[in-house]
Each structure stands twice: as structure tokens, then as C-alpha cells.
Amino acid sequence: MNDVVLDGNYCKGCDICISVCPQKIFAKSKKRNPLGAAIPDVTHKEKCTGCGLCERMCPDGAISVERGTK
């Protein structure tokens, strides 16, 4: 199983990850980080296929996908 970790301290809340994830793992939330940005929730981690698009598309390097063996 893959683990998707979103580092809330570096996220700026641009919501690109919500749009690019093919499995729609990220969801909007009202949580705020120290920068004042609304950071997305990571839901349905079990659906992650490990394509790594969110890692590549996050402009602030806040997302990492830890790939595990199934």
C-alpha cells in the first residue's frame, strides 16, 4: 500500500493536487496552516496507485508518496 503524506507546514493551498489526482484522493478542507493557507485533506489513501503526479505537480514540494509493496 502507498502512503500519501502532505506536509501542512509548506502547503500554500493552491489546490492543484485536488485537480490532478486521477483517483481524487485530496479533498478541500477548512484546516489552516501557519502560513494561513487552507490545506487539503488526504482522504482514501488506499486508492493511491503511486503514479506520483501530485509529487511532481506540487509547486512547494509538500507532498510525498511513500511507495510500499502490496
Added chain:
Amino acid sequence: MNPLYEKYIKKETLPTLFCPGCGNGIIQMAAIRAIHQMGIKDEIACVSGIGCSSWIPCYLNLDVMHTLHGRSLAFAQGLKLARPDKKVLVFTGDGDCLAIGGNHLIHSAARNIDLTVVMVNNRIYGMTGGQKSPASLKGMKTKTSPTGNMDDPVDGCKIAEAMGATYVARWTTAHPVQLEKAITEGINHHGFAFIEVLSQCPVQGSDAFGDKTPAGMMNNMKEISWMKKDGENPPAGKTVIGLLVHRTDRMEYMERHQTSQDQNKNEKRGKANE
């Protein structure tokens, strides 16, 4: 934080000055991945000019030179001549490269000197408040063209191709995998490599890609772009993306420089013997 990003970034400088959703971060990540994959962290030297996009290498733990507005290519050529062992990667913006530094682009492409240029094209002057740039589309509303831009946009790829650049590619921030591959190919290519990247400016350039959110702009980028196919003409109104030029028939500038120096030496020696 992404472990790869953490390895290459200067953590004390974070957060970056890029606005939320800026395409520069995606290009930064693509460059980091390309450099990491090639394992050339100690061999690479980055040069950048002035503008938002020119801040991309400044956050990286690499050899970086942040230079005058528009003169990044002039500095990069000097660096390459002084240190031929370094692989030089230049980050520049559309205003930096096509307006004030247009002359340097023309001449470095004509020389075919071994540089890799990543030109970030957001079709606007983002840092100074959203003025019209040379790459702004016709009819685009900006701060300095409120009734619509009168001029046709300048195509950096066509300039580079016409002046004899031996590797020319265009990608967008919505194609990060291909962009990473292009940067890798550009660094490996022996000659002038010019990579234009269409990038979104969600704060100033809302008219450039027809949407206000970064994700919407990137979706529009996918729609307006057309992947180059040999023997087919692009449909009207589409931007051609992909590998545009890849030539190996032109000699690189440093090689030519070396050859002419050797010839001069031989001629002088010949005269002394007489």
C-alpha cells in the same frame, strides 16, 4: 516535505516567494528530478536573470549566479567559456529572455554554445504587476493594455530555431514528466538547447490562459496545446508542443573555438620554422 525536494532545497529560505499555484515550483521540481536522476549535482551551474522565474535556481543547493536583467545568457556564455567542465543551466522568463535579453538569445543560439536554457513563459510581466510582455497574446487584456493587446506575440522557439539552435522544445507545466525528460535531454545535448515552458501566473495573468484558478489554467493549457506530429500542420489557434528541433549537424562553439586556436598555433609555428 518531499524527500527529494528537501535534499536540494535551502530549507532556511522557505517559503519561496512564489504565489500559491505558481508554475515555477513545478518547473523547479522537474529540474530537481532531472538533476537528481542524472547524478550531476556537483557538475551543474545555474544562471538566472531577473523576474519571478529567475528565482527558481536561487532556492537550490547548487552553484547559482543571479545576474542582471536580461543578461543571464551573456553571463552563462562567459561561465561556460571560463569553466567548460560545468554543465550550465539557465532559467529565464519571457520578458527577461525575449524583450531585454532578446539580443543575447539570438547570438547565443547562433553560436550554438553548449547551454541549456529553460524559458518560463507566463505571457506577462508577473513580478512588476502584470504588464504586457513580448509573449502576450493578441487581444489579451493586461495592466498596460486594458483594451486588448495590439501586437502579435513573439515566438521564442521560432527565433531560436531560425538562429540555428540545435535542440528546441516546448512544454507546459501541465506536462511535468515530459518537461523533466526535455531538461535531461537538453543537458545531455552538446549544443544550444532551448526549452520553452508555458506556465501559469494565477495572480497577474488571469487573461493569459482563460481562467483564474491555477488548476483551471493548467487544464486550459492542455486544451490549447497540440503535440507536434511530423508531416501534419497544427490546427488553427493551437500552440505546438513537443520536441521541435533536434539537429546534430552544427559544430558546437567551444569545439570551433578550440579548432581555430589549434589552427592559429600551427600557422604561427609554421612561420617560425621558415
